[in-house]
Amino acid sequence: MNVILVSSRWTQSRSIYLGGRQIVLLILLLSGLIIMAAFALQSLMSVSTESAMQVAPVRFERSSIDTLAVKLGEMQARVQRLDALGGRLVRLTGMKPSEFQFDQPPAQGGPLVTLGALSAAGLSQQLDSLTYLVDDRADKLMALQTLLMQNQLSRGMLPSAMPVTEGVYTSNFGWRLDPITGQSAMHEGVDFMAEPGTAIHASAGGVVVYADTHAQYGNMVEIDHGNDIVTRYAHASRLLVKVGQVVRRGDKIAEVGRTGRSTGNHLHFEVRYKGSAQNPVRFLQAG
Numbered sequence: 001m002n003v004i005l006v007s008s009r010w011t012q013s014r015s016i017y018l019g020g021r022q023i024v025l026l027i028l029l030l031s032g033l034i035i036m037a038a039f040a041l042q043s044l045m046s047v048s049t050e051s052a053m054q055v056a057p058v059r060f061e062r063s064s065i066d067t068l069a070v071k072l073g074e075m076q077a078r079v080q081r082l083d084a085l086g087g088r089l090v091r092l093t094g095m096k097p098s099e100f101q102f103d104q105p106p107a108q109g110g111p112l113v114t115l116g117a118l119s120a121a122g123l124s125q126q127l128d129s130l131t132y133l134v135d136d137r138a139d140k141l142m143a144l145q146t147l148l149m150q151n152q153l154s155r156g157m158l159p160s161a162m163p164v165t166e167g168v169y170t171s172n173f174g175w176r177l178d179p180i181t182g183q184s185a186m187h188e189g190v191d192f193m194a195e196p197g198t199a200i201h202a203s204a205g206g207v208v209v210y211a212d213t214h215a216q217y218g219n220m221v222e223i224d225h226g227n228d229i230v231t232r233y234a235h236a237s238r239l240l241v242k243v244g245q246v247v248r249r250g251d252k253i254a255e256v257g258r259t260g261r262s263t264g265n266h267l268h269f270e271v272r273y274k275g276s277a278q279n280p281v282r283f284l285q286a287g
Helices: 020-093 120-156 280-286
Strands: 002-005 014-017 168-171 174-177 184-187 190-193 199-201 206-214 218-224 229-239 252-256 266-273 276-278
Touching (some): 020 120, 206 229, 218 252, 266 280, 276 280
Antiparallel strands (some): 002 014, 174 184, 190 266, 199 252, 206 218, 218 229, 229 252, 229 266, 266 276
16 A cells, blocks of 8 residues: 655655555554543543542432431420420429429430441431421320310319408308398308408409499499309499409409498408309318
8 A cells, every 4th residue: 555645844745655564553553542542531431420429429418417407406496395385384283393304304324235327317217206206295285285274264263262361251151140130041142351441352363244332232343253153242342343344363353341231341252153142161262
């Protein structure tokens, strides 16, 4: 084979003769160069793939850690809410705060028995289970708090507090000789003799439904406590509340006097259920 080489730098063309052996060597040389280039390209691609594979786990691990960190933050917030709820329940039940220290970690201990390192997937599964348990306990504690508050409200609506803190218990509930006529008559309340102007307090929370002068009771206050329970405070010298006013247990509503059908300064106190007179002592003793 004759190969003619032509160049602008040469004054004349040059020719090269290639025999069969030279052609074979040239083909082998070109093949070797192609194979070396292929190997180099494959190595480069392999390195790039390995680098990508190494970066992918790092990114996946970083993403898993971020996800677990978010879940851990949510769990910490839920535990703080449970601590606050537990403190409220302790106060509602009247237990000693020292018996249930919700702001302190529980006392634990024992021999060390390990099961090896947890994987990110296993840890995430345990966090999910713990989150479910915390939410379930929170719902139950909230229900318990609601029941306790309802119980406290119910007790607060029962007339169990003494209507006067200064005075002498002078007359029982039931049949007695009427102090004015001397005849046997039903006394539908109890009497507390006290100095004029002595404070009269609401025996329980409720709404004032009567605050005016009555022919028999004199200046009288009636408080509706709900559940068909009403209390009466009679013979007052001065009324301090109005109809429709909401009062709490212990609020001052009137002052002791001797208005109406009375022989002296005292408080006549009644408790009525569905309109029928009840013995107030039973409620006061319960308080």
